[in-house]
Amino acid sequence: MAFSAQATDVGVVGLFPGKAVLVINGAAPKTYSVGDKIDANVRLTSVTGSTATVDVKGKPQIIGIGEYVSRSAPGISASVTLKVNGAGHFVAQSQVNRGTIKMLVDTGATVIAIPAADAIRLGINYQQGQTITMSTANGPALAYRVRLDTVKVGDIELRQVDAVVMESGLSFALLGMSFLNRTEMRREGDMMVLTKRF
Template sequence: MMPLDKKTVAMMIAAGGLSCTHTWAASVSVVGLFKDKAIVSIDGGKPRTLSVGQTVQGVKLLAADSGSASFDVDGKRRTLGMGQSFAGGAAAAERQSVSLTADARGHFAAAGSLNGYPMTFLVDTGATSIAINAAEARRIGLDYKAGQATGVGTAAGVVPAWRVKFNTVKVGGITVSQVDGMVVETGLSMPLLGMSFLNRMEMRRDGQTMTLTQRY
């Protein structure tokens, strides 16, 4: 077969004579919503702002407001709310999930580990990060006072706290590395599984069951 010159190749592509391979996003996560704009993480990447009509990595924003955003992903329309995500293709099959059951008060507890030490967390979407008290930090051998000192408001007033980074956080079969956390001196009776972990999950609730599926 004779080699094709650049002009012939270009004509064949335009006419559909050669196929092109498209790389579609494996996952889309919504981290911010505004009128006609959405902040998304694509394939676990750095959050970026999309405007209506804009396409990035095969993801096109069709519509957006403060409540939800609609996307065209791989030729299909997907509507997601704040904190929700979509994963397609092989990525969806490989992701780990864990199901939690609410207690009598409607709270979800999750058995897992922090830096390899067993721990039971309370799922708290109102907490910006994973939070534990100083006694728990000492139990797992965490040098938390080497972290950034700050303060947090509690019912008893502002108490000392330190920003830290947890090497690993595990819940069920899900393991996440390098997770932002907080160690609070007093006033925290149970470790909180906050948004620094939950932002990496797809969260779905069906009655008394919550399912966490790892996004990245």
């Protein structure tokens, strides 16, 4: 596959203290240290136990291990490529209102769903939201309907995204259809490509 000079595809395949093993534009994995330039527009700025942060033209981008993020060229719709994990799920390292959270891609969820503990950590004042009752595997559960200022996955950033915060019955945040229906989803083997539609 040919890649334009304006776009860089970055995948994270390994993480070590101060270093990340990255796949750039489909090439063989290569180890980069924090501070290294990946190309003219991209630099590795930090590494944690589960993510690498790259700076793309001055904008920080957090990429989870096993994720592939396409650096969209100008004029091309923003997209992200997620790799299926060992449990057969797609997990997206996301940013909600500028805070980081992992979300399980769930096409069966009507909206983004966030456990209360994560909502508190992200500074979401969910108890001011409308209270609703949600059906869960363990029966009905109280939830709060909220609207998130920004949700970002890879290069895709959406504003004013509907979500619910649940105080019980949810152990992992779900990336539901209030985000996904604003993207085009394409499954390619063990990869899922999300491309921003509007």
